[in-house]
Amino acid sequence: MVKGAAYLILALLILGAVLFALVSERARSLAAIDRRLAGLTLPGAAPARVSAAISVPERIAPLLAQAQLEVTMRAVRILAVAGLGLVVTVLLLAGPAFALAVLLGLPMAALSWLRGRARKRVDALTEALPLYLDGVRQLQAVGNSLSQALSRALADASPVVRSFFDTAARRLEMGAPVAETMQQLADRLQVPEVSMIAAAIRTNLRYGGSIGAVFTNLAHILRERLRIRRDLVAATSEAKVSSRVLIAMPLLAMVGLVMMNPAYLDFFIADPRGQKLSLLAVGLEGAGILIIRRMLRLEF
Incomplete structure (x- = not known):
């Protein structure tokens, strides 16, 4: 059941990425036609420079402006290919459950990095x-x-x-x-x-x-x-250090167990019950990180 749902979600996400690529390619073609028509109507005018920037959601645009980053189609394609390659690699090595966790975790990690860069610049x-x-x-x-x-x-x-x-x-x-x-x-x-x-x-x-x-x-x-x-x-510096220790303890404990007994992960990779527990553990860890960060956020 878990494998079927994971494969279905992965297929839908890959289909969405393909549709996004097709729509963006069509938009680029229409923009190229508009530039050619503008050059025909104004033969003496200099050719317009192609802008590589693309539109982003309104909630992300201020973060990009604060981080002083510009989203281009080339960058989106490179990141999409790299992310898809990572997901496929995890899918082949660890199964659909872990591939789904990686696929959902990549955007969250990218958003967290973007917020950190924007906060430092601001x-x-x-x-x-x-x-x-x-x-x-x-x-x-x-x-x-x-x-x-x-x-x-x-x-x-x-x-x-x-x-x-x-x-x-x-x-x-x-x-x-x-x-x-x-x-x-x-x-x-x-x-x-x-x-x-x-x-x-x-x-x-x-x-x-x-x-x-x-x-x-x-x-x-x-x-x-x-x-x-x-x-x-x-x-709040003491509370921040405590939160980092609490976040790192489960990860360090898992690494220690794997180093002492490499076969420890077999249950969580091959057994359906272990896969469910792995997803539950990852979800609880992510929820705990979000809650702690929310508690320590300073707004005035």
């Missing part, structure tokens, strides 16, 4: 934003406009700030409205600190006042948020 950005705001305020004090100050302050800003704000700076240099440009950046990143900057600029441009004083207060608020975050991290 933490580096929030730590460097107060100094960037100080630079913007100083440039405004010597006579630069808000648009010029936001662009020119990037020269002395941290590399992570430049990497996040370069697109907005180019838009500002081409004459785009400041409030609209910063709001687009805040909507794309969905980082609270960037949203605070965009809201402060939008409010100041609408109602007037000293933007220098606003940036001074905002930099102070961001520094206070960083201080509180460091205090929270220090206060």
Whole structure:
């Protein structure tokens, strides 16, 4: 029963991957036809550059923007072929139950890695934003406009700030409205600190006042948020270490048992009862990891 359900799910997932490849290939063909028609209607125009980026779900787009990653069709194909090869290898060596566990675990592992990278990049950005705001305020004090100050302050800003704000700076240099440009950046990143900057600029441009004083207060608020975050991290460090020990103990125990008795896994691979217990153990371990991570998540 377990083998039949596992094979059915694997077949459906592989069929879905094939359908996705066919649909994406058709979309690429239609885009190529549109580019050719555009070249025929405008013979003097330069050929449009093919964009390799593809659309992603709205819940994943902010994570990709925060992690500064761009999903391309080539990358999707490489990852899909590598994942499918791994699943087929596990299917041949360990059976359908383990192959199904690998197939379901790969997206979860990729999402966890993406969230970790995005968190590191955002933490580096929030730590460097107060100094960037100080630079913007100083440039405004010597006579630069808000648009010029936001662009020119990037020269002395941290590399992570430049990497996040370069697109907005180019838009500002081409004459785009400041409030609209910063709001687009805040909507794309969905980082609270960037949203605070965009809201402060939008409010100041609408109602007037000293933007220098606003940036001074905002930099102070961001520094206070960083201080509180460091205090929270220090206060929960012991709990984080304990959670890692609890997560690693079952895995280390399993490795130790296998090293002492290599035939220990035969029951969990060949016997249907062992396969059910293996899936149950993997599910409980994954649920425990998610619950512990949720308990230790700091949001303020």
